[in-house]
Amino acid sequence: DTGVSQDPRHKITKRGQNVTFRCDPISEHNRLYWYRQTLGQGPEFLTYFQNEAQLEKSRLLSDRFSAERPKGSFSTLEIQRTEQGDSAMYLCASIPLRAGKYSDTQYFGPGTRLTVL
Amino acid sequence: GDSVTQMEGPVTLSEEAFLTINCTYTATGYPSLFWYVQYPGEGLQLLLKATKADDKGSNKGFEATYRKETTSFHLEKGSVQVSDSAVYFCALLSNAGNNRKLIWGLGTSLAVNP
Numbered sequence: 104d105t106g107v108s109q110d111p112r113h114k115i116t117k118r119g120q121n122v123t124f125r126c127d128p129i130s131e132h133n134r135l136y137w138y139r140q141t142l143g144q145g146p147e148f149l150t151y152f153q154n155e156a157q158l159e160k161s162r163l164l165s166d167r168f169s170a171e172r173p174k175g176s177f178s179t180l181e182i183q184r185t186e187q188g189d190s191a192m193y194l195c196a197s198i199p200l201r202a203g204k205y206s207d208t209q210y211f212g213p214g215t216r217l218t219v220l
Numbered sequence: 221g222d223s224v225t226q227m228e229g230p231v232t233l234s235e236e237a238f239l240t241i242n243c244t245y246t247a248t249g250y251p252s253l254f255w256y257v258q259y260p261g262e263g264l265q266l267l268l269k270a271t272k273a274d275d276k277g278s279n280k281g282f283e284a285t286y287r288k289e290t291t292s293f294h295l296e297k298g299s300v301q302v303s304d305s306a307v308y309f310c311a312l313l314s315n316a317g318n319n320r321k322l323i324w325g326l327g328t329s330l331a332v333n334p
Contacts, residue, residue: 107263136321145224145309145324146264159319194264198320205320207252207271207313211264 105129107212109195115218116185123181124215128197134205135178137170138194139163140214146194152178185219192216222247226310226325233300233332241295241328243284243310251312253277253286253293254322258307267295267308300332 108127116122128135134153138146149168150160154175164170167185172178182189193216196209227242245251255267255277268277273288282297293310310325 134320138322143326145226145311145326146322147324148321151319151321159321196264205318207320208254208266208269209320209322211256213263 107195107197107210109193109212109215111215112213113216113218115220117220118187119184121181121183122185122217123179124193124217125177125179126195126212127177128195129199129210131199132197132210133175133200134198135172136196136198136209137178137180138196140192140194141190149180149193182217185217187219190217190219222251222312222314222323224310224312224323224325227328228326229307230329230331233330235302235332235334236299237332239295239297239300239304239330241308241310241330243293243295243325245291245293245310245312247291247312247314247323249314250288251314253284254311254313255282255284255293255295256309256311258309258327260306264309300330302332302334305330305332 110125136151137149140146152172167183170180192214194214195212198206223246252271254269256264257267268279270277270286276285284295307327307329309327311322
């Protein structure tokens, strides 16, 4: 396993701009999760995919947020019209399907730190 | 809903001191419980886990026992090292439903001084 990778690692943007983050999960991991972590807090679930299907979205994911996983491999998270409150670490994790059951251990990428000025 | 309450930090210890970080949870059914660690500049890594009552997870000298009667999963280490300085997160995975999303505590920052 090469691990979960995320790009970019850091992003600084001005309020009102759009940003897009990418996550490459571990190869053949069927499920992919996005979390958001603000300073001094634990991660909060945003959304997850099973292959290319987005199966659940948190209420935290406002209309300005959209996530895709078009081919069931990498995923993108886009934030439109960024606000200062969007400043956070955005984490991606993936899990494999083994013997018909999804693993309970999530494998995390290093995160993308977004700063909105 | 499900939740995790974790001891607030920061915690500062001297090398070779005993560490306890408290974690309690609220959940329906029988969740799996985890401790993740985040070293400076790195992503979250699984430290240990326990999937049923009375299970003990252990790794790198850290231990935690799943106590259903007290709904707790406290993290312990007998002798900490400077390299253990990190942020520690307690988390649960509800076994109700199939989404496998983690519910997290706020994290406890640990600094170990030589």
